[in-house]
Amino acid sequence: MTVPNRLRLGVNIDHVATIRNARGGEHPDPARAAIIALEAGADGITAHLREDRRHISDTDIDALAAMLRERGRPLNLEMAVTSEMLEIALKHRPHAVCLVPERREERTTEGGLDVLGGHNWITPFVTRLREAGSRVSLFIAADPAQIEASAHVGAQVVELHTGAYCDAAREGRTEAAEAALKALWAGARQAAALGLEVHAGHGLDYATVAPVAAITEVVELNIGHFLVGEAIFTGLEAAVTRMRRLMDEARGGEA
Numbered sequence: 001m002t003v004p005n006r007l008r009l010g011v012n013i014d015h016v017a018t019i020r021n022a023r024g025g026e027h028p029d030p031a032r033a034a035i036i037a038l039e040a041g042a043d044g045i046t047a048h049l050r051e052d053r054r055h056i057s058d059t060d061i062d063a064l065a066a067m068l069r070e071r072g073r074p075l076n077l078e079m080a081v082t083s084e085m086l087e088i089a090l091k092h093r094p095h096a097v098c099l100v101p102e103r104r105e106e107r108t109t110e111g112g113l114d115v116l117g118g119h120n121w122i123t124p125f126v127t128r129l130r131e132a133g134s135r136v137s138l139f140i141a142a143d144p145a146q147i148e149a150s151a152h153v154g155a156q157v158v159e160l161h162t163g164a165y166c167d168a169a170r171e172g173r174t175e176a177a178e179a180a181l182k183a184l185w186a187g188a189r190q191a192a193a194l195g196l197e198v199h200a201g202h203g204l205d206y207a208t209v210a211p212v213a214a215i216t217e218v219v220e221l222n223i224g225h226f227l228v229g230e231a232i233f234t235g236l237e238a239a240v241t242r243m244r245r246l247m248d249e250a251r252g253g254e255a
């Protein structure tokens with residue numbers, strides 16, 4: 001398909017590890033899922049190493065980093081703003097690091113990172129990660145003040161939180177969904193005007209992806225939970241292929 005302004009797709013494989021961890025052992029293996037996702041049209045792989053290691057483990061990150069390096073594909077490491085995570089990121093120097101909130105007090109009302117309230121502690125993390133060669137992204141609500149603060153702390157990328165839009169759309173709250181989508185459009189424009197690269201993600205599925213993929217300034221979507229869930233029914237390759245096609249069509253792609 002020829003696609004003008006093609007969007008990148010990052011597939012988040014965290015919940016493959018959730019299923020593995022339900023039993024312990026090694027199956028299903030997130031690195032194997034990552035290879036299938038790449039072969040089905042993902043541009044990169046996203047993984048969130050949580051402080052409590054509830055899904056992805058340190059060993060998973062080692063394996064994913066090695067596999068992606070070998071294939072010349074990007075790893076987007078999602079992590080909390082803590083010194084433990086900073087050490088891990090500095091060891092791996094992934095292509096991208098997305099800083100996310102894990103504790104309630106680190107979040108904005110819409111669930112993104114509170115960059116405005118936390119700029120004093122976030123700024124040194126952004127600086128160290130950038131110096132190590134990673135592209136630094138901040139997972140934030142599409143809120144003008146948070147976007148402005150993200151540019152101030154030196155991030156190169158913002159990932160706009162699509163959870164409020166997806167929840168409203170799924171629950172049939174049309175007005176709220178439209179308002180959330182409008183905020184995403186405005187946020188993407190504002191961020192791009194400030195020189196930030198714009199990504200989006202959280203809660204996206206087949207039904208909600210197209211309106212977000214149509215936002216001109218967005219260059220990358222990160223999608224996980226739905227794809228891993230759908231893989232149970234159709235297989236991961238088919239799920240990623242279909243998501244890829246929906247994104248391409250929303251971008252005006254033609255067969």
Ligand code: PXP
Pocket residue numbers: 012014048078098100139159200201202203204222223224225226
């Ligand atoms: N982007 C970020 C920053 C995230 O933290 C997550 C969830 O880990 C996602 C995207 C993917 O969200 P979902 O799993 O709901 O598709």
